[in-house]
Amino acid sequence: MLLKDTFRSALRGVTVNANRSMLTMLGIIIGVGSVVLMSSVGQSMQGVILGQISSLGPKSMVIFPGQQEGGPNSVSTGHDSFTFEDLRELEQLKTITDIAPVIFITGTVSYGHEEGSPQVFGVRANFFRNQNIVAKTGRLIESDDNDGAKAVAVLAPDAVQKFFGSIDPLGKRIKIGDRHYTIIGTTKALGSQFFQNADNRIYVPFNVARDVTGQKFLNYATMQATESFDLAFDDVKTLLRRRHGIDNPTDDQKKDDFVVRSSAQAGQILGSVSLGLTLFITTIAAISLLVGGIGIMNIMLVSVTERTGEIGLRKALGARRIDILLQFLVESVLLTLIGGIIGIVGGVFIAFLIAGIAKYFLATYLFAVSFQSIVASFLMAALTGIIFGISPARHAAMLHPIEALRYE
Amino acid sequence: MSTTPLIETKALYKSYENDGVLTPVLFDINLKIRRGEFVSIMGPSGSGKSTLMHILGFLDGHTSGDYLFQGEPTKSLSDDDLARIRATRVSFVFQAFNLLPRTTVLENVLLPLLYHPTIPVSEREKRALEAIAIVGLTDRKDYLSNQLSGGQKQRVAIARALVTNPDLIFADEPTGNLDSASGTAVMQVLQKLNKQGHTIILVTHERTTAEHAERILHIKDGRIMSDSKDFKRVMAGEKDALK
Numbered sequence: 001m002l003l004k005d006t007f008r009s010a011l012r013g014v015t016v017n018a019n020r021s022m023l024t025m026l027g028i029i030i031g032v033g034s035v036v037l038m039s040s041v042g043q044s045m046q047g048v049i050l051g052q053i054s055s056l057g058p059k060s061m062v063i064f065p066g067q068q069e070g071g072p073n074s075v076s077t078g079h080d081s082f083t084f085e086d087l088r089e090l091e092q093l094k095t096i097t098d099i100a101p102v103i104f105i106t107g108t109v110s111y112g113h114e115e116g117s118p119q120v121f122g123v124r125a126n127f128f129r130n131q132n133i134v135a136k137t138g139r140l141i142e143s144d145d146n147d148g149a150k151a152v153a154v155l156a157p158d159a160v161q162k163f164f165g166s167i168d169p170l171g172k173r174i175k176i177g178d179r180h181y182t183i184i185g186t187t188k189a190l191g192s193q194f195f196q197n198a199d200n201r202i203y204v205p206f207n208v209a210r211d212v213t214g215q216k217f218l219n220y221a222t223m224q225a226t227e228s229f230d231l232a233f234d235d236v237k238t239l240l241r242r243r244h245g246i247d248n249p250t251d252d253q254k255k256d257d258f259v260v261r262s263s264a265q266a267g268q269i270l271g272s273v274s275l276g277l278t279l280f281i282t283t284i285a286a287i288s289l290l291v292g293g294i295g296i297m298n299i300m301l302v303s304v305t306e307r308t309g310e311i312g313l314r315k316a317l318g319a320r321r322i323d324i325l326l327q328f329l330v331e332s333v334l335l336t337l338i339g340g341i342i343g344i345v346g347g348v349f350i351a352f353l354i355a356g357i358a359k360y361f362l363a364t365y366l367f368a369v370s371f372q373s374i375v376a377s378f379l380m381a382a383l384t385g386i387i388f389g390i391s392p393a394r395h396a397a398m399l400h401p402i403e404a405l406r407y408e
Numbered sequence: 409m410s411t412t413p414l415i416e417t418k419a420l421y422k423s424y425e426n427d428g429v430l431t432p433v434l435f436d437i438n439l440k441i442r443r444g445e446f447v448s449i450m451g452p453s454g455s456g457k458s459t460l461m462h463i464l465g466f467l468d469g470h471t472s473g474d475y476l477f478q479g480e481p482t483k484s485l486s487d488d489d490l491a492r493i494r495a496t497r498v499s500f501v502f503q504a505f506n507l508l509p510r511t512t513v514l515e516n517v518l519l520p521l522l523y524h525p526t527i528p529v530s531e532r533e534k535r536a537l538e539a540i541a542i543v544g545l546t547d548r549k550d551y552l553s554n555q556l557s558g559g560q561k562q563r564v565a566i567a568r569a570l571v572t573n574p575d576l577i578f579a580d581e582p583t584g585n586l587d588s589a590s591g592t593a594v595m596q597v598l599q600k601l602n603k604q605g606h607t608i609i610l611v612t613h614e615r616t617t618a619e620h621a622e623r624i625l626h627i628k629d630g631r632i633m634s635d636s637k638d639f640k641r642v643m644a645g646e647k648d649a650l651k
Contacts, residue, residue, distance in 0.1 A: 001522050001523055002529070005522045009522070012511070016509075016510050016511075309506065310508060312506075313506045313508075313519075314519070314523070315467075315491070315494075316465075316467060316494060316500050316506075317494065317495065317499070317500075317519060317520040317523055317568075318491050318492065318493075318494040318495020318496070318520060318523035318524065319491060319495075319522075319523050320487070320488050320491040320492075320523075321487060321488075321491075323523060401467045401468075402462055402468055405467075405502070405506070
């Protein structure tokens with residue numbers, strides 16, 4: 001029997017009972033669809049995070065006060081161990097540059113009747129450079145604002161939306177705590193940074209925040225390594241341990257009262273997260289394809305029983321065992337492949353819908369589908385068809401022609 | 409013309425084994441059938457006539473004795489060899505028609521050609537249409553099998569048996585499921601095919617059906633009781649014509 005004829009006979013087997021074929025395929029459709037969907041969402045999320053990391057640059061670093069996870073006090077921006085003296089000495093280091101200290105102002109923010117509590121950051125001009133934040137309207141905080149401790153503020157998009165809606169906020173005076181600040185600019189959207197909304201912020205000059213809070217410590221600081229993160233990291237550790245009187249010859253970071261993070265480290269974390277995600281998706285794929293495959297095997301066995309007479313006839317007309325085996329095997333592969341294609345199209349479609357919705361929450365979320373995940377799903381579907389189709393096909397091929405002909 | 413019989417059996421014996429119990433079905437079958445003959449194998453239910461047809465038609469093997477097809481022994485043939493012979497040399501018409509459901513007349517008649525090793529793809533449709541024309545169903549070629557009457561279904565089955573131009577056509581109770589008019593039409597087609605040179609073996613339990621052949625092998629309890637040409641042959645349709 002020619003392969004073309006085998007394919008046609010198998011296709012006839014699938015189409016003659018279209019409803020049942022569709023129900024048989026359902027397991028594969030859902031399995032493949034969910035794999036494609038999840039790998040797409042995973043990839044989009046990875047894109048969001050990678051985008052943030054790359055926007056910070058590979059030499060970007062952050063120092064947080066407090067201890068590593070597992071230490072007596074976990075890392076916290078509220079910890080008072082990171083002082084102005086630390087900052088002054090850090091500024092002398094040659095391996096880091098552009099240190100941008102941050103002090104938070106807590107308290108209610110209001111404009112007219114509108115009240116809210118966005119994050120208020122006291123920053124210097126270089127903070128914007130370090131974080132790749134650019135002005136949308138007006139201007140950002142400059143050295144003069146800081147030196148003169150001017151009561152000015154720059155609003156991120158969500159804060160603009162919250163307090164001003166569609167009104168132009170430039171020149172308006174917003175109340176933070178019990179002081180008023182003149183709005184001099186707005187920033188472009190940043191999206192989220194490590195799952196925190198970075199657009200619900202108000203920036204004021206660092207010196208103003210220092211004066212208002214009376215705080216003698218920094219909440220955190222961003223900076224750039226001049227050469228490499230490793231060199232900068234060593235220098236920062238040595239300096240801060242000496243200043244804080246931490247004896248730490250074994251370099252056990254749990255003993256430190258500060259934490260240094262870099263975008264490179266974040267990349268590594270992301271790598272392990274995506275590995276976990278891939279394993280998760282693979283497990284789900286394996287389980288769903290197993291369930292789908294068992295469904296296919298069941299229905300194919302029913303189909304072989306139902307079509308015993310047809311098998312007997314085909315044998316009487318000269319079909320060899322291999323002809324019958326191939327016909328039923330191709331039929332189950334066709335079922336899984338058609339199911340796989342429907343699953344892929346459905347998965348991609350739902351991923352596209354999700355991307356459309358996610359854009360409202362994560363501005364940098366982009367629809368992404370990897371070619372590899374589609375090809376892999378397709379091949380997995382075909383393999384499922386072969387693995388779970390072989391037993392019913394063999395059963396059909398081994399039927400004795402006379403017994404098959406007599407079967408009713 | 410060769411004098412070798414198309415079919416020759418010598419002391420053919422067949423038994424089935426079920427759970428260690430041996431059930432003999434055919435004993436000492438000796439027969440010769442020549443090319444172009446129209447032979448009926450007649451016997452009551454359980455006589456072994458269907459088993460004999462299955463063995464002669466390469467659907468089943470025999471236990472002992474010899475079965476020579478065109479002088480060649482068939483004992484040592486593999487499953488694939490038997491399938492090839494079924495695809496090229498013999499064909500069947502069954503009592504229950506055995507057409508593929510929800511499939512057109514043309515597709516049903518094309519089916520044996522899928523398994524024929526030498527007929528080229530380009531010739532398939534032409535051959536199928538010729539076979540359909542012989543049984544007089546050209547105007548029904550695109551009908552689905554379930555849209556046909558019983559008689560028409562059996563004529564499709566005959567066309568399907570003809571399409572590979574086999575040496576031998578087996579008809580197993582071909583009129584068993586038909587009314588008398590349809591049965592007559594089917595027998596007419598078989599007699600016409602025989603006249604054109606096809607060798608036909610008809611298996612039936614009815615004497616009146618068996619008498620459409622030119623020779624009757626009467627089988628009972630697994631043995632051939634008589635092999636006779638001494639009867640008045642019925643020519644299908646002639647009685648009706650006389651009325």
